[in-house]
Amino acid sequence: MSPAISFAVLSSFVAYATYAAFVNGFYYVKPYISPFYSPCLATVCGGDSHQRIQGANGVPHLGVFGPWWAISPAILILIFPLGFRMTCYYYRRAYYRAFWLSPPACAVAEPHKKYSGETRFPLIMQNIHRYFFYFGLIFNAILTYDAVAAFVESRSPAYGGGHVGLGSFVLLINACLLWAYSLSCHSCRHIVGGRLKHFSKHPLRFKFWGFVTKLNAKHMQLAWASLIFVALTDVYVRLAAAGWLGHGRWI
Amino acid sequence: MGYDLKLKIWRGDSSGGQLVDYTVPVDEGEVVLDAVHHVQAMRSGDLSCRWNCKAGKCGSCSAEINGRPRLMCMTRLSDFDPAEPITITPMRAFPVIKDLVTDVGFNYVKAAEVPAFTPTAEQPQAPFRMAQVDVERSQEFRKCIECFLCQDTCHVVRDHEENKPAFSGPRFFIRYAELDMHPNDALDRKKLVQEERGLGMCNITKCCTEVCPEHIKITDNGIIPMKERVVDVKYDPIRFFRRKPKAETR
Ligand code: SF4
Ligand code: SF4
Ligand code: FES
Ligand code: FES
Numbered sequence: 001m002s003p004a005i006s007f008a009v010l011s012s013f014v015a016y017a018t019y020a021a022f023v024n025g026f027y028y029v030k031p032y033i034s035p036f037y038s039p040c041l042a043t044v045c046g047g048d049s050h051q052r053i054q055g056a057n058g059v060p061h062l063g064v065f066g067p068w069w070a071i072s073p074a075i076l077i078l079i080f081p082l083g084f085r086m087t088c089y090y091y092r093r094a095y096y097r098a099f100w101l102s103p104p105a106c107a108v109a110e111p112h113k114k115y116s117g118e119t120r121f122p123l124i125m126q127n128i129h130r131y132f133f134y135f136g137l138i139f140n141a142i143l144t145y146d147a148v149a150a151f152v153e154s155r156s157p158a159y160g161g162g163h164v165g166l167g168s169f170v171l172l173i174n175a176c177l178l179w180a181y182s183l184s185c186h187s188c189r190h191i192v193g194g195r196l197k198h199f200s201k202h203p204l205r206f207k208f209w210g211f212v213t214k215l216n217a218k219h220m221q222l223a224w225a226s227l228i229f230v231a232l233t234d235v236y237v238r239l240a241a242a243g244w245l246g247h248g249r250w251i
Numbered sequence: 252m253g254y255d256l257k258l259k260i261w262r263g264d265s266s267g268g269q270l271v272d273y274t275v276p277v278d279e280g281e282v283v284l285d286a287v288h289h290v291q292a293m294r295s296g297d298l299s300c301r302w303n304c305k306a307g308k309c310g311s312c313s314a315e316i317n318g319r320p321r322l323m324c325m326t327r328l329s330d331f332d333p334a335e336p337i338t339i340t341p342m343r344a345f346p347v348i349k350d351l352v353t354d355v356g357f358n359y360v361k362a363a364e365v366p367a368f369t370p371t372a373e374q375p376q377a378p379f380r381m382a383q384v385d386v387e388r389s390q391e392f393r394k395c396i397e398c399f400l401c402q403d404t405c406h407v408v409r410d411h412e413e414n415k416p417a418f419s420g421p422r423f424f425i426r427y428a429e430l431d432m433h434p435n436d437a438l439d440r441k442k443l444v445q446e447e448r449g450l451g452m453c454n455i456t457k458c459c460t461e462v463c464p465e466h467i468k469i470t471d472n473g474i475i476p477m478k479e480r481v482v483d484v485k486y487d488p489i490r491f492f493r494r495k496p497k498a499e500t501r
Contacts, residue, residue: 089455089475096454103406106458107320107343115411117452124451127478127486186471190479198434200382216471 001224003098003105010095013227017078020234024072027234029241031153032146032167034234035174039142041076042069080139081230084132089186090223092126130187140178147171167240174233177226184215184222253278256286256328257336260298264349270338271295277328283337284312284323287351300351307464310398314351315340320400320462342403357408358399361419364448365426369438379435391472392429394465395422401459401469407452418449421459425473431480445481450474 020027020036027034042065085091096102103110118126150168182188193209196202215222239245256277259270275289284302291298303309305324312323317331317338331337345353370376401421402408408415419427427444430436444450455478457470467473483490 092454093456096456102454103410103456103458106456106461107315107318107404107409110406110410112410115407115414115452117407117449117454119449119451123454124486127482130479130482130487186475187479190476194476195480195483197385197432197436198382199384199388200434206384 001094001220003094006094007098009224009228010091010098013231016231016234017082020231020238021072021074021078023238024074026238026241027074029167029237031150032165032171032237032240034237035143035146035171035178035230036074036078036234038077038146041065041073077139080132080135084129084136084182085223085227087126087129087132088223089129090220129185130191133182133185133187133191136178136182136185140175140182143171143178144175147175167236170233170236174226174229177222177229180215181219181222181226183212184219186216186219188212189216254333256333258286258290259336259338260287260290260351261340262295262298262350263347265347268347268350270340272336279329281328282324283316283321283326283328283339286328286337287323287339298351299349308396310396313342313398313400313403315342315403320404322398322400322464325464342399344403344405344409345399355399355402357415358397358402358420358422361423361448362426364419365423365430366438366440366443368430368433368436371435371437374435381434385432385434388432389429391467392425394467395425396465397422398464400462400464404458404462405453406456406458407449407454414449414452417447418452419444421453421469421474423448424450424453424477425467425469428473428477431477439484441477441481441484444477445485450477450481453478 017036020034027037028040033040097104101111102115118124147168150171151164154165154168189209189212192212193199193202193205196205196209199206199209236245253276255274258273258275260273262268262271273290273294275286275293277286277289282305284300284305287298287300291300300314300323301311302324303311305312307322307325310322313320314323315321316323316326318340320342323339328337339351341347341351341353342355345355345357348354370379374380399422405420407418408420424444427440427448427450430438431440453474455470455475459469459474460467460471463469
């Protein structure tokens with residue numbers, strides 16, 4: 001992927017995610033919840049009888065915070081996937097090249113006078129990537145739950161029965177892409193087996209390592225596919241919640 | 252079918268130099284090194300360049316062809332538009348001796364700094380008994396032909412001469428990785444490679460991998476695993492507290 005395209009896609013994603021996180025509405029339409037707002041942390045997510053938040057009525061929520069919670073829950077949630085992607089080895093390469101021009105292209109001089117790489121604060125923080133990976137797994141589990149719940153719910157008689165909505169597939173594909181992205185992570189590869197000295201003494205871990213290694217070769221593609229799809233999933237739920245997609249059972 | 256190829260070759264020495272134009276007849280199937288040899292034979296007998304094998308195995312003919320670090324003997328003329336001149340310059344990260352010959356001594360200093368293989372107590376002497384899966388991992392790194400194209404292209408030293416003392420470079424990071432992954436090696440070089448050999452300066456932008464003529468996955472299989480191993484001992488608080496004393500032999 002060329003630096004110009006990386007730049008354009010990353011910038012658009014950040015712009016869209018910021019917008020979507022601040023809207024604090026239209027992220028739920030029965031039975032779909034946007035990945036940006038899942039899990040729902042405040043009871044206000046569910047809206048109340050006065051529909052304080054449009055398009056959010058009836059959202060399944062954890063309600064860890066009470067109704068006093070005023071900030072969009074997406075802002076809290078997005079810290080984790082954002083941190084995961086910011087410290088991802090692939091995205092690091094992409095934004096060091098595209099945003100920081102370090103280097104702008106191979107064998108092309110970089111414009112900086114001094115260079116210390118990832119040895120100092122803040123870039124030394126990249127080393128905590130594996131913790132974001134662990135948190136990422138929790139979010140993947142939640143989004144998988146959301147997808148399964150959407151299938152179960154959309155088959156209920158309230159939706160005509162026996163049919164699954166398109167949105168369920170959208171949520172499912174989104175969850176699968178996120179799993180594939182997480183499992184292909186370099187830290188994951190290290191954790192499952194890469195840190196060993198003796199593959200031969202740990203045959204099972206060696207097998208896992210081999211599997212993750214195969215996925216890892218596609219880490220860049222999975223990074224982009226999952227990034228774009230997660231935004232599209234939010235768009236889908238947003239449009240559906242705002243009533244733009246009609247009210248057929250296929251949404 | 253032969254044709255006349257235009258070349259621009261950097262001529263000069265440590266005091267300076269410039270691109271000089273040549274036109275030489277070349278034949279189908281030839282590589283850039285052939286064209287340079289034609290210049291030596293027909294136009295300018297005092298042109299200096301290093302080469303040995305003409306088979307991409309000795310690592311001596313490294314240069315920059317149209318600005319890209321490559322082996323001259325493995326770069327086919329058919330990859331270029333015959334109407335356009337091809338520019339050949341010496342590797343930029345190293346001091347020029349003459350024309351296309353550079354002083355790659357930097358790399359030998361870095362090589363000498365790598366603490367040698369230190370066998371474990373269980374198997375103190377060669378021949379070592381190793382499982383194939385364990386051997387394979389380091390065998391990828393053993394393909395290195397020491398052309399130093401990766402060292403030349405790495406922006407950490409290419410653009411920052413001042414980083415040279417503190418940075419071993421991709422070719423040696425795969426050497427550290429190879430030793431760290433070796434089942435019979437007992438020495439822990441993780442802190443050393445981070446604190447004194449500049450592993451943290453690499454920002455994994457993968458240019459070394461892009462130019463490696465042996466297609467070694469320098470970044471994915473060497474540098475990133477090494478960075479993760481460093482995290483294990485330096486930056487991961489949980490592993491730090493519950494590290495098993497014998498972790499080194501696992
Ligand atoms: S990946 Fe690291 S070592 Fe390789 S060229 Fe880039 S900065 Fe240098
Ligand atoms: S790692 Fe590749 S590019 Fe670097 S010196 Fe070895 S063969 Fe050359
Ligand atoms: S998610 Fe990309 S390396 Fe971990
Ligand atoms: S002459 Fe040996 S690698 Fe080119």
